[in-house]
Amino acid sequence: MIKNSIVGYPRIGEQRELKKALELFWNKEIDFNELEDKAKELKKRHWNYQKDSNIELISSNDFSYYDNILDTSILLGAIPKRFRNLENEELYFAMARGNKNAVAMEMTKWFNTNYHYIVPELSLEDEYKLNSSKIINEYKEAKELGIKTKINLIGPFTYLSLAKRVDGGDCIELLAKIKPLYEELLQEISTLDDEIFVQIDEPIFSTDKNSKLLGLLKSTYEDFCQISANIKIIVTTYFDHSIEATKVLIHTPIYALGLDFISGKENLQSLELIKMSNKKLFAGVVNGKNIWKNDFEKTIQLLDNISNSILKDNIVISTSCSLLHVPYTLKYEEKLDTEIKSWLSFANEKLEEIRILSKIFFNQELTNEDKNEIEQNRKIHKDKKSSNKIHDMNVQNRIKNSSKFSRDGIFEERIKVQKEILKYPELTTTTIGSFPQTPEIRKARLEYKKGLIDKNSYEIKMKEYIDYSIKIQEELGLDILVHGEPERNDMVEYFGEQLKGYGFTQNAWVQSYGSRCVKPPFIYGDISRPKPMTVQWLKYAQSKTSKVVKGMLTGPVTILNWSFVRDDKERSEVATQIALAINDEIDDLQKNGIKIIQVDEAAFKEGYPLRDEKRVAYEKWAVESFKFAVSSADAKTQIHTHMCYSDFNDIIKTIEDMDADVISIETARSGNKLLKIFAKVGYKQEVGPGVYDIHSPRIPSVEEIEKQIKLLLEVLPKKQLWINPDCGLKTRKWEEVIPSLKNMVIAVNNIRKENG
Numbered sequence: 001m002i003k004n005s006i007v008g009y010p011r012i013g014e015q016r017e018l019k020k021a022l023e024l025f026w027n028k029e030i031d032f033n034e035l036e037d038k039a040k041e042l043k044k045r046h047w048n049y050q051k052d053s054n055i056e057l058i059s060s061n062d063f064s065y066y067d068n069i070l071d072t073s074i075l076l077g078a079i080p081k082r083f084r085n086l087e088n089e090e091l092y093f094a095m096a097r098g099n100k101n102a103v104a105m106e107m108t109k110w111f112n113t114n115y116h117y118i119v120p121e122l123s124l125e126d127e128y129k130l131n132s133s134k135i136i137n138e139y140k141e142a143k144e145l146g147i148k149t150k151i152n153l154i155g156p157f158t159y160l161s162l163a164k165r166v167d168g169g170d171c172i173e174l175l176a177k178i179k180p181l182y183e184e185l186l187q188e189i190s191t192l193d194d195e196i197f198v199q200i201d202e203p204i205f206s207t208d209k210n211s212k213l214l215g216l217l218k219s220t221y222e223d224f225c226q227i228s229a230n231i232k233i234i235v236t237t238y239f240d241h242s243i244e245a246t247k248v249l250i251h252t253p254i255y256a257l258g259l260d261f262i263s264g265k266e267n268l269q270s271l272e273l274i275k276m277s278n279k280k281l282f283a284g285v286v287n288g289k290n291i292w293k294n295d296f297e298k299t300i301q302l303l304d305n306i307s308n309s310i311l312k313d314n315i316v317i318s319t320s321c322s323l324l325h326v327p328y329t330l331k332y333e334e335k336l337d338t339e340i341k342s343w344l345s346f347a348n349e350k351l352e353e354i355r356i357l358s359k360i361f362f363n364q365e366l367t368n369e370d371k372n373e374i375e376q377n378r379k380i381h382k383d384k385k386s387s388n389k390i391h392d393m394n395v396q397n398r399i400k401n402s403s404k405f406s407r408d409g410i411f412e413e414r415i416k417v418q419k420e421i422l423k424y425p426e427l428t429t430t431t432i433g434s435f436p437q438t439p440e441i442r443k444a445r446l447e448y449k450k451g452l453i454d455k456n457s458y459e460i461k462m463k464e465y466i467d468y469s470i471k472i473q474e475e476l477g478l479d480i481l482v483h484g485e486p487e488r489n490d491m492v493e494y495f496g497e498q499l500k501g502y503g504f505t506q507n508a509w510v511q512s513y514g515s516r517c518v519k520p521p522f523i524y525g526d527i528s529r530p531k532p533m534t535v536q537w538l539k540y541a542q543s544k545t546s547k548v549v550k551g552m553l554t555g556p557v558t559i560l561n562w563s564f565v566r567d568d569k570e571r572s573e574v575a576t577q578i579a580l581a582i583n584d585e586i587d588d589l590q591k592n593g594i595k596i597i598q599v600d601e602a603a604f605k606e607g608y609p610l611r612d613e614k615r616v617a618y619e620k621w622a623v624e625s626f627k628f629a630v631s632s633a634d635a636k637t638q639i640h641t642h643m644c645y646s647d648f649n650d651i652i653k654t655i656e657d658m659d660a661d662v663i664s665i666e667t668a669r670s671g672n673k674l675l676k677i678f679a680k681v682g683y684k685q686e687v688g689p690g691v692y693d694i695h696s697p698r699i700p701s702v703e704e705i706e707k708q709i710k711l712l713l714e715v716l717p718k719k720q721l722w723i724n725p726d727c728g729l730k731t732r733k734w735e736e737v738i739p740s741l742k743n744m745v746i747a748v749n750n751i752r753k754e755n756g
C-alpha cells in the first residue's frame with residue numbers, strides 16, 4: 001500500500017546547476033552531450049533525495065530542460081510552422097528562446113504562481129504526432145537506478161486551455177486531435193512495467209474556466225482508463241479546489257484523485273463522494289507553494305479529519321502541488337538567524353516532513369530521532385506564537401488606532417489644486433521610473449553590499465547617475481522627471497531589505513522561467529519601517545532641477561504578491577502593515593518637497609484568485625490597502641500608479657476604486673484597444689497609456705509614436721492623457737532610451753502644434 005508521494009520536484013538544481021549548464025550550452029561552451037550528462041546527474045540526485053526520505057512514489061518527467069508545457073508540445077508534435085526546419089535540441093530551444101529567423105513562442109504565468117510556461121500554438125490544420133522518447137527514457141533512467149516512478153503528464157484539458165489557436169477558435173475543439181496521441185502514449189507506457197502509475201495534472205479544473213471542459217471530462221478519462229488495466233491514473237489538481245471535476249471523475253475508472261487541501265480547503269466537501277467511489281486520495285497537505293515549516297499537529301488533525309470519511313488505506317500523503325515553486329534546501333543558509341531559520345522548510349525539508357507525517361498518521365514505529373523531531377516541531381510552533389521577532393505591538397496598535405483609510409476630498413477637487421501647483425501641459429510627458437541599469441551602478445551596489453566600498457563612495461556613484469539622468473531628461477524636454485532608480489536592484493527587494501519583518505536568503509532560488517531563477521524575500525513578522533527608504537534620493541534629484549521630480553514607490557499589493565508571505569496571518573492583514581510603511585514614506589516624501597508620487601502596483605492583477613467566488617474578497621482588501629497606503633498624501637500631492645499588463649476589462653471598476661490621480665499602463669502593442677474600456681466606463685482620472693513597447697531594443701520612430709498618440713486621442717480627450725513608454729526602462733541601454741524618448745517628445749510636440 002503506497003503511503004506517500006509528492007506531486008513533483010524542482011529541477012534547476014540546488015546550486016542552480018541546470019541553469020549554469022544551460023547557459024554554457026547556449027554560449028556554445030559545452031555541447032549537448034555535456035548538458036545531458038549534467039541533467040542525468042541532477043535527476044539522479046533528485047530521485048535519491050526523495051528515496052532517502054522514504055518517498056514511496058517518486059515522479060519522472062518532472063524534469064525539463066526549459067519548461068514542461070513546452071515538453072508537452074514536443075510530445076504531441078505541436079511545432080509552430082516557423083520552427084519546422086529544425087529538430088532535436090535546436091528545435092526545442094528555438095521554440096523557447098527564438099533564433100535569428102524565428103521569434104520565440106510566447107511565455108506566460110502558470111496559474112497564480114511566478115513560474116512561466118511556453119504557450120502552445122495550435123491550429124486545426126496542423127498534424128500532430130506523438131514523440132514519447134523523453135518520457136520513456138526518463139522512466140528507464142530511473143528504473144536503472146532501482147526506482148519505479150510514477151510518470152507525470154500535463155493533462156489534455158489543461159494543455160489545451162493554456163494554448164492559443166493561431167487560426168482563431170477555441171483550443172478545446174482540438175481535443176479530438178490530441179486525445180488519440182495521449183492514448184497512444186498510454187499504450188506505450190503500459191508496456192514499460194507490470195504495473196505503472198501515471199499522474200495526469202489537470203490544474204485547469206481548479207479555475208472557473210471549466211464549464212465547457214466538464215462535459216468532455218468523463219468520456220476522455222474513461223477512454224484513457226480503457227487503454228490498459230496495468231496503468232493506474234492519478235488525476236491531480238492544485239492551487240485551488242476542484243469540486244466540480246471531482247464530481248465527474250469519481251464516476252470514471254481512474255485510480256486516484258490528487259487534491260490540494262492547502263489552497264483548496266473546499267476539497268474537504270468532496271470527501272464523502274470520494275469515499276463512495278472507493279478511490280485513492282492523494283491528499284496534498286504539505287504546502288508546495290510556501291516556505292514555512294509544516295505544523296505536524298495541525299496536519300495530523302487535517303489528515304484525521306480526512307480519514308473520518310476516507311479509509312486510511314486509501315489515503316496517500318502528498319504535497320499540495322509540485323515543489324517546483326519552493327527553493328531546494330536550507331542547508332546553504334548560513335546567515336539566517338537560527339530562530340527564523342527554524343520556522344522554514346524548503347523542498348528537501350518538506351520531503352522529511354512527509355516522511356514523518358506518514359509515520360505518525362499510519363502508526364509506524366518512531367525512532368528516537370523521529371520523536372525528537374516531532375517534539376521540536378511542536379515546540380517551534382508554540383514558541384513562534386510569542387516570538388518578539390514576529391509580534392510588534394507598536395505596528396498592531398498603530399493599525400488598530402488608524403482612522404484615515406483613504407485620501408481627503410474627491411478626485412475632481414484634488415486635480416484642480418494639483419494642476420494649479422504642477423502646471424503641466426496637456427499630453428504631459430514622463431517615464432515610468434527606472435532608467436538603464438548600467439554595469440557601473442550594478443557594480444557600485446554590489447561592492448557596497450559586500451563592504452568593498454564605503455557608504456560615501458557608493459552615494460557619490462548613485463548621485464552621479466541621478467545627475468546624469470536629470471540632465472538627459474531636461475535636454476530631452478520631458479515634462480515630469482524621475483530619478484531613475486539606480487539604487488534599486490529590484491522593486492520589491494529594495495523595500496523588503498529596509499523593512500523590519502522581512503527575511504532574505506543566500507541561496508533560495510526558485511525557477512521563474514527557463515534558466516531564470518528568482519530569490520523571493522519572505523515576510524515572517526509584523527512589518528515596520530525603521531527609517532525613510534527613498535527620501536534622500538528623491539530629495540537629491542529634486543534639488544537638481546526646477547522641473548517636478550516624481551517619487552517612486554512599490555505598492556503594498558505588489559510587495560506582498562512578490563514575496564513568500566507568513567502563514568500565521570491573513571494576507572489582507574500583512575498587506576495593511578506594508579501599506580502603513582508606505583503611508584509613512586509618502587508623508588515623508590511630501591514633507592520633503594516631492595509633489596508627485598507614483599506607487600507601482602505591477603503585481604496587482606496576478607494576485608487575483610483562480611476562483612471567482614474568492615475574487616470579491618481579494619479586490620476588497622487589495623484596493624483598501626492601496627488606498628490606505630496613499631491616504632497620507634495631501635490633496636495637493638498627486639498620486640500615480642502603474643500597472644504593466646494590458647487587459648483591464650474585467651478589473652476596471654476596481655482600478656477606478658483605487659482612486660489614483662493618474663495611472664500609467666501598458667498599451668503600445670495593442671493600439672488603443674485596451675484603452676477603450678476606460679472610456680466605456682467613464683473613467684474620470686488621468687491615464688498614461690504606453691506609447692511604445694520597452695521590451696524590445698527597437699527605437700520607435702516619430703511617425704509611429706504620433707500614430708499611437710492619435711489612436712489614444714480617439715478614445716480619451718487630451719486633457720485626460722499622459723504620454724509615456726509602456727513600462728520602466730531599466731532593461732534597456734541609454735543608446736536605446738535617449739533616441740526613443742527624443743522621438744516621443746517630438747511626436748507629442750507635433751501633435752500639440754497640430755491641435756493648436
Ligand code: GLN
Nearest residue numbers: 432433434600602644728
Ligand atoms: N517603477 C518601476 C520601473 O520603472 C516599475 C516597474 C514595473 O512596473 N515592473 O522599473
Ligand code: ZN
Nearest residue numbers: 643644727728
Ligand atoms: Zn510596468
